[in-house]
Amino acid sequence: MADERCDAAAEEKLLLSRRQFNKWLIGSIGAFIATATGVPVVGSVVSSVFSKSQGIEVKLRKLEDYPVGEPTLAQFTITRTDGWQHTLESRSVWVLRTSENEVTVFNGRCTHLGCAYNWKESGKEADHFVCPCHDGVFTKEGEVVAGPPPRPLDTLPIEIRDGTVVITYKDFRPGVPEKTEV
16 A cells, blocks of 8 residues: 555656646747747837938939929839848939039928829919829928928938939838938
């Protein structure tokens, strides 16, 4: 009878250690899964908060191709890379040559909701940039004249290299009063 109690106690001790082992194993697997999924999420959030977009360098046409005082639409395609996926995106800017050697380039998206806008040469809003989506109106210099846009048109960094207009294309957050890169 004493041997049976010893065997039962040993078996009980063995069961208890199996339970402890199973708890440890399940806890370890859970911790591994939480770490494996949590680290990329935290890394993505932290990198998006602290990283600034460098912009994309785009060569436009020769400076002499843009008439002084006339806003001219320039369209181009950029490539966005997300992991191993490459996406082509159409973009546009408005180039305003203000003098023989000076140029202002506006991002082609309205500062209200990011819609495309146009230059009006005739009609009610002649000689203004007009966003047809929500009646945003801007001067030739990009200042808001009417409508809901919260700030002037966004200008882009430019450089003239060997007579060619080169811009650093960036997108900005629409609908907010301050010019903030996306």
